[in-house]
Amino acid sequence: MPRLRASLTVLAFLLPVLVLSAAFRFLPMVGAVGLSLSEYHPGGRWKFVGTENYRSLAGDEIFLASLRTTVTYVALHVPLTVVVALGSALLLNAVPRGRSLFRAALFAPYATSFVLGAVVWRRVLEPTGFLEQPSTVLVALAVVSVWKGFGYAMLVLFAGIRNVPRDCLEAATVDGASAWQRFRHVLLPALRPALFFVIVVETVGAFQVFDTVYVMTGGGPVRASYTLAYAVYDYGFRYFDFGRAAAAGVVLWAIALLVSLGQRRAFDRSP
Amino acid sequence: MNKQAALLVAVLTAACVAACGNDSDDAVTLWMFPVIADEASGRDFWQKVEEGFERENHVDLRVELQPWASRQEKLGASLMAGDGPDVVLLQSDMIPQYVDAKALQPVDDVLANSERAISPAVVDALSVDDRSYAVPLYRTVTTTVYNRKLFAEAGVTELPQTWDEVKAAAPKLAAHGIPILDYSGSTEASLNLSFYPLLWQAGGSVFTADGTKSAFASAEGVSALRFLVDLDAMHGLPADVATRHSEPPDDAVTTGRAAMAHTMTADGARTVAAAIGARNTAIGLPLRDRTRATYGTPAGLSLLRDAKKPDEARKLLAYLMSPAVVDELCAKSHYFPPWTASSPPSTDEVDKEFAQALPFASPGDTHPLARKVMGLLAPHLQAALIGTTTPERALADAAAEVDAMLRDG
Amino acid sequence: MHRRLWPTAVLSLVSLMAVGPFVVMLLVALSPAGAPTLPLRLPTSLTLDNIIHVLSAESVLRWTMNTAVYSVVSVVVVLLSASMAAYVFARKRFAGRDVLLWSLLSTMMVPFHAVLMPSLVVVSLLGWSDTYWGLIVPTLANAQAVLLLRQFIRVLPDEVFDAARIDGAGDWRVYRSIVLPLCRPVLATLAVFVFLWHWNDFLWPLVVARSDEMRTLTVGLSTVEEGNFAIGDLMSAATVCGLPCLLVFVVLQRQLTGTIGLTGWGR
Numbered sequence: 001m002p003r004l005r006a007s008l009t010v011l012a013f014l015l016p017v018l019v020l021s022a023a024f025r026f027l028p029m030v031g032a033v034g035l036s037l038s039e040y041h042p043g044g045r046w047k048f049v050g051t052e053n054y055r056s057l058a059g060d061e062i063f064l065a066s067l068r069t070t071v072t073y074v075a076l077h078v079p080l081t082v083v084v085a086l087g088s089a090l091l092l093n094a095v096p097r098g099r100s101l102f103r104a105a106l107f108a109p110y111a112t113s114f115v116l117g118a119v120v121w122r123r124v125l126e127p128t129g130f131l132e133q134p135s136t137v138l139v140a141l142a143v144v145s146v147w148k149g150f151g152y153a154m155l156v157l158f159a160g161i162r163n164v165p166r167d168c169l170e171a172a173t174v175d176g177a178s179a180w181q182r183f184r185h186v187l188l189p190a191l192r193p194a195l196f197f198v199i200v201v202e203t204v205g206a207f208q209v210f211d212t213v214y215v216m217t218g219g220g221p222v223r224a225s226y227t228l229a230y231a232v233y234d235y236g237f238r239y240f241d242f243g244r245a246a247a248a249g250v251v252l253w254a255i256a257l258l259v260s261l262g263q264r265r266a267f268d269r270s271p
Numbered sequence: 272m273n274k275q276a277a278l279l280v281a282v283l284t285a286a287c288v289a290a291c292g293n294d295s296d297d298a299v300t301l302w303m304f305p306v307i308a309d310e311a312s313g314r315d316f317w318q319k320v321e322e323g324f325e326r327e328n329h330v331d332l333r334v335e336l337q338p339w340a341s342r343q344e345k346l347g348a349s350l351m352a353g354d355g356p357d358v359v360l361l362q363s364d365m366i367p368q369y370v371d372a373k374a375l376q377p378v379d380d381v382l383a384n385s386e387r388a389i390s391p392a393v394v395d396a397l398s399v400d401d402r403s404y405a406v407p408l409y410r411t412v413t414t415t416v417y418n419r420k421l422f423a424e425a426g427v428t429e430l431p432q433t434w435d436e437v438k439a440a441a442p443k444l445a446a447h448g449i450p451i452l453d454y455s456g457s458t459e460a461s462l463n464l465s466f467y468p469l470l471w472q473a474g475g476s477v478f479t480a481d482g483t484k485s486a487f488a489s490a491e492g493v494s495a496l497r498f499l500v501d502l503d504a505m506h507g508l509p510a511d512v513a514t515r516h517s518e519p520p521d522d523a524v525t526t527g528r529a530a531m532a533h534t535m536t537a538d539g540a541r542t543v544a545a546a547i548g549a550r551n552t553a554i555g556l557p558l559r560d561r562t563r564a565t566y567g568t569p570a571g572l573s574l575l576r577d578a579k580k581p582d583e584a585r586k587l588l589a590y591l592m593s594p595a596v597v598d599e600l601c602a603k604s605h606y607f608p609p610w611t612a613s614s615p616p617s618t619d620e621v622d623k624e625f626a627q628a629l630p631f632a633s634p635g636d637t638h639p640l641a642r643k644v645m646g647l648l649a650p651h652l653q654a655a656l657i658g659t660t661t662p663e664r665a666l667a668d669a670a671a672e673v674d675a676m677l678r679d680g
Numbered sequence: 681m682h683r684r685l686w687p688t689a690v691l692s693l694v695s696l697m698a699v700g701p702f703v704v705m706l707l708v709a710l711s712p713a714g715a716p717t718l719p720l721r722l723p724t725s726l727t728l729d730n731i732i733h734v735l736s737a738e739s740v741l742r743w744t745m746n747t748a749v750y751s752v753v754s755v756v757v758v759l760l761s762a763s764m765a766a767y768v769f770a771r772k773r774f775a776g777r778d779v780l781l782w783s784l785l786s787t788m789m790v791p792f793h794a795v796l797m798p799s800l801v802v803v804s805l806l807g808w809s810d811t812y813w814g815l816i817v818p819t820l821a822n823a824q825a826v827l828l829l830r831q832f833i834r835v836l837p838d839e840v841f842d843a844a845r846i847d848g849a850g851d852w853r854v855y856r857s858i859v860l861p862l863c864r865p866v867l868a869t870l871a872v873f874v875f876l877w878h879w880n881d882f883l884w885p886l887v888v889a890r891s892d893e894m895r896t897l898t899v900g901l902s903t904v905e906e907g908n909f910a911i912g913d914l915m916s917a918a919t920v921c922g923l924p925c926l927l928v929f930v931v932l933q934r935q936l937t938g939t940i941g942l943t944g945w946g947r
Contacts (some may be wrong), residue, residue: 009852
């Protein structure tokens with residue numbers, strides 16, 4: 001019976017998350033897939049149209065451009081976030097005094113409602129013209145979103161750093177390792193699980209970037225910041241074409257999943 | 272173990288009971304937006320409406336005040352979930368889309384019984400294919416608002432009223448580091464408030480008369496876009512014009528960083544006056560090039576096709592469109608009543624000035640694909656503004672995309 | 681001396697950049713209507729008028745209570761359910777474990793606007809429209825939390841678990857007496873984030889709530905901030921929303937600095 005008992009225990013521990021996810025994450029996703037195979041406008045009637053939405057998207061130059069834009073944005077946002085968050089976490093670990101104050105200050109942007117930070121940021125960026133030029137707008141948006149979100153990654157990495165056994169670091173110091181060597185050969189490997197989490201979560205989040213774009217540039221100029229998630233919103237809530245919006249959402253989901261699985265292969269080798 | 276289990280069951284049961292309460296399915300529901308700026312005053316008004324209607328008709332009424340923000344998402348989600356209201360406030364540019372989706376019921380019968388004559392322009396704006404889909408509640412007007420002080424400081428004595436005058440005054444203001452016109456180029460900003468009024472002032476229009484093709488790539492359209500591009504070259508527009516979405520209270524005139532705006536609402540004008548001083552604020556007629564034109568949209572109450580209580584809802588529509596209710600709503604919200612003989616909603620100075628702009632206000636071409644057209648056109652306007660293309664090319668490219676889209680539906 | 685100063689110096693700089701816009705926001709909230717505002721001119725006088733005006737909306741208390749319930753209940757349930765699942769994903773082997781984990785994670789990869797409407801349909805089918813249940817329960821499935829905790833439980837030393845096993849502890853005991861205490865810093869971090877996500881959430885509470893009594897603070901305040909208002913009001917609303925979050929963070933600060941040295945876990 002121990003086998004059965006063990007299985008039941010596993011099930012019991014998983015049950016809350018499984019039930020909640022099944023009902024409120026999977027089911028709506030199935031609904032979205034269903035929507036993507038239909039033609040639906042709010043208040044109207046459903047009409048099953050098969051893969052027509054997907055075919056239409058494949059031929060939609062605006063949609064394809066939004067794919068490229070999103071990938072570029074992710075490539076900007078994720079490394080920047082990791083560097084800033086890791087740097088801040090290391091600094092936070094290294095300061096002798098005032099850690100609480102610094103941590104609160106660094107975390108403040110995350111805690112505030114974005115719309116209002118955006119108002120201020122727009123004002124700050126206005127004279128620079130970075131939001132105006134298609135060539136620089138994604139960089140500007142990446143900077144603003146890193147400012148807003150790095151607190152999350154920083155706290156996770158900080159917790160990870162604090163987890164590193166003191167003895168290992170001490171032993172390395174006694175062995176004559178420099179700060180850089182300690183970082184590279186002791187800290188970084190120990191941080192791998194936390195780093196993996198940060199990279200995956202920031203990547204997925206960057207693929208879904210909407211609020212930043214909506215508030216700061218509305219997808220412009222000339223669609224230079226028209227990301228996939230923005231396209232989902234546009235097709236759905238501006239043009240009322242929910243079938244197409246859902247299809248775009250499914251495409252976004254598929255890409256994010258593929259990239260995450262690739263990252264898993266690189267960073268998260270299971271025991 | 273037993274005690275804990277019993278407690279858990281008790282809590283869950285209580286919770287279920289608590290959660291399942293709350294069904295007043297007998298009421299007619301109306302979704303309203305905060306058209307009355309003062310929260311307390313607004314609550315009082317709608318409470319009075321509820322009581323008045325319930326007394327007269329012996330039907331329960333529930334008025335639910337929704338925020339303006341994300342209202343498309345909320346209405347769309349509720350309609351899909353079968354959870355929508357019976358009656359909802361819609362602006363005229365939203366109606367064609369909903370009619371196209373067959374989400375609304377026609378309300379000609381209610382309109383026919385109106386106690387007072389409604390302006391034909393309003394009726395027209397709220398109709399699709401000669402059937403009315405909303406009972407008019409108010410109309411908005413936008414017009415030009417100036418910061419007198421900035422003009423005076425730059426040595427401009429006469430506030431500009433035509434395009435030529437604006438272009439003449441722009442360099443003087445630019446010399447003081449002030450762009451003359453606050454303009455929003457973001458795709459999130461409705462073209463009805465930015466480019467289209469200029470297009471109309473040049474004598475052009477967005478669609479051809481039959482609505483099957485675009486008409487903005489005309490000489491008039493080019494002239495309007497060139498006006499903007501020329502202004503921008505003289506530093507007459509804000510530096511971030513292409514992605515800018517100016518909304519009070521963060522717009523450039525309120526914050527003293529532009530000298531005028533060409534399509535401001537009365538509320539916006541009040542915000543400006545509060546910020547820079549009433550003495551420094553001037554409200555003028557809409558700008559003129561070949562003609563004087565500005566944007567002004569009626570809004571009305573629409574009956575949803577999936578309304579749970581359609582008969583009572585029609586009674587509600589009749590009640591709400593009565594002059595007693597409409598006039599008080601307009602007085603409190605400072606919007607204009609939809610009657611033919613229109614007077615300012617109140618004796619407020621700002622309202623009186625805006626009333627002068629009323630004859631020039633138009634809701635523009637209502638077309639089910641109007642918003643899609645805006646989405647296709649706006650990026651091209653941005654391209655012209657940032658200089659990657661000429662006005663002619665920008666409009667021509669946009670027209671090609673729009674015509675293709677209109678053809679394919 | 682020099683070596684110990686530079687982390688503080690750099691961190692101060694970074695902190696200033698992080699906090700700058702927030703300070704501006706606070707200043708604007710406190711400046712009287714019409715005073716010069718953003719971004720570089722300091723208001724000449726500060727008042728609480730704007731904040732009072734925002735807070736005097738009739739239902740503010742109710743909205744705040746709704747938001748508090750929304751946030752606190754979510755924190756408790758997410759922390760419990762996610763840590764339970766994470767324990768199993770981190771320390772147990774069973775068929776389909778990784779497939780299940782990644783299926784769960786994939787649910788956070790679909791953009792919200794695409795599932796917004798289907799989610800409301802599910803809530804409506806359950807009869808939970810306009811109730812606490814409909815507001816809270818759908819947001820309790822947090823795959824990110826599961827992943828975060830799984831990463832941290834994974835690095836807990838095997839010796840700890842082996843010792844517990846030898847002592848005859850069952851899974852529930854191990855979970856309660858070993859995993860939870862050792863994960864306290866991560867749990868505290870997660871608590872802050874989950875609280876924040878829920879406190880600042882706008883779109884979901886907007887879509888679920890029909891009546892004014894069910895609105896959260898973010899949604900309720902947006903019905904008040906209409907029409908003729910100064911930027912002070914907007915900023916005040918933001919301040920009102922943002923301060924509780926910062927407070928929660930400050931309160932939980934001490935929990936965030938836990939350390940697990942090999943020599944420390946027995947405490």
